Amino acid sequence: MIDGSRQWRKQRISDAFGAAAAHYDDHAGPQRQAAALVAELAQRQKPDGVGRILEIGCGTGFLTRDVQARWPGAEMVVTDLSPGMLEQAASAGHVAGRFLTMDGEAPIFEGPWFDLIVSSLAFQWFDDLGSGIIRLAGLLRPGGSLIFSTMGQGSFARWRAAHAQCGLVAGVPDYPTLDGLRAMLAGFGDAFAFDEDYALDCGGARGLIAHLRGIGAVVPGEGRAPLSPGDLRRVMAAFEAGGGGDAYQVLFGRVTRSAR
Template identity: 45%
Template sequence: MSRKKTIAGAFSAAAATYESAARAQVWAADCLVERLGTVAVPPRVLELGCGTGLLTRRLAAALPAGSAILATDLSPAMVAAAGAALPAISCAVMDAEAPDVAGPFDLIASSLAAQWFTDLPGTLARLAGLLAPGGRLLLTTLGAATFAQWKDAHRALGLESGVPDYPEAEALAALLPGAEVDARPLTLHYRDARTFLLSLQALGAQTPKPGHTPLSPGEVRRIIKDMGSPCAITWDILLLDYRREDGA
C-alpha cells in the first residue's frame, strides 16, 4: 500500500473520533483565522485537508456572505463528515499535492495538512500558481520542535522515533519566496505518553515517517515509563502567509 493510501486510511478510520482529540488542530485553525483578519469582498476559497471541517466552519463564519468555499481532503470519510456538518459548503475528495481544480482562488487555506505532503516545495509552488493576483495562501503545518519531548525520550534510550523531520520556520519560508512564517507553539499536557499515542490514533495521525522501523512493545513501554505522568508534548505550529503580487 502506498504511503498516501495509508495516511488516507488512517484519517478515514478516525473520522468519528478526530474532534475529540483535536486540541492542537483547534489552536492551529484559530491562529490561521486570526491571521486572516477581516475580508471585505467575498472571496473564492480553496481549503486543503479540511478534515471534519474545523477550519472550514471558522472560515465560513469569518468570511463575508457570498464567499465560495471548496473544502477538500484526501480522506473520503473526512470529506463526508465535513459535508454532513456543513451542507451549504462544497466538499470534494482531492489530493492537495495534485489539485485538479481550476483557479484562480482569492484564498487558499490549509491547517495541519502540509506536514503530510511528499513534495512540500513543489506543492507550495503549485498552490501559489492557483492564486489570483493579490490572492493569499495561508497554511499551518508542523515545525522542527514538534514532539521534542517524545523524541528526546527516544534518544535517551538510544532509539529513533517515527516523528518526521519537520522544517524550521526559516527553512519553510525559504521554500516560497515572499512568504512570511511565524511560530505558534503549543504545549499540551497528557496523563502519560500512552494517552498521547492514543490521541494521535484518535486523530488518524499515527503514520510514522517513511522507512521507520516500529519499536517493540517493550521499548514503547520503557519510553512511556521514562516520560512519567503527566507528560508535556509540544506541537510546533508554523503559520505561513503568502500573497501573490499583482501580475505575478
C-alpha cells in the same frame, strides 16, 4: 507523478484519518487553536474581495466552518485526502460548498482560480512541502493569498528525546524548522512565516499515544518501523521520567500574489 510507494503511503494516511474521523474532535485541542488562528490571519489579510476559496485538508471542518462564517457569500471548494474526513465535515452542517477528495499536493485545478487558499495542519503530510506550496500559490488570483499552518520540527520534542535516550528514533515525521519554511517562502515577493507553541497536556505516555491515535496521526515517517513492545515500554518509561507532557510547534505561513 507519484510513484507506487508514495501512493501507498498516501492511501495509508487517508485510511488512518478516515478511521479517526468520528472521534477526531475529542482529541484535537491544538488543531482547533491552529485553525482559529489561520482563519483570523486570513481575514486580516483578505477581509473582502473574496469570491472563491479553496481549503486543503479540511479534516472534520474546524477551519471550514470558521472561514464560511467570515465570508458567507464566497464559493467554497473544500478538499481532503480522506473521504471519511470529508464526509464528517460535510455532515456537521453549517457548511455550504463543494466537497472534493483531493491530494492538496497535486491539485486538480490549473491557473489562477482562487482569491484565498487556506489550510491548517495538513501540509505536514506532503512529500515535498516546498513544491506543494509553489503549486498552490500558482492557483491564486492577483491579490490572492495562501494562508496555512503546518507542524514544526519542535513538535513532540520530549517524545523524540525519550526515543533518543533509548537509542531509538521516533516514528514522528521530520517536520521543517521555522528557518526551513522561511527559506521555502523566500522566492515569493510577499510572504512571511512565524511559529507558535501549543502545550499538549496528555497526562503521560499512554495519553500521548491515545492523542495521536485519536487524530489519526499514526502513519510513521518514511523509512521508520513500529517499535517492538519492549522498546515501546522503554520509551514510555523514559517519557514519563521526563515529565509526561509534550507540545506542538505549529508553523504559520502566508503567500500573497501581486495584484498586478
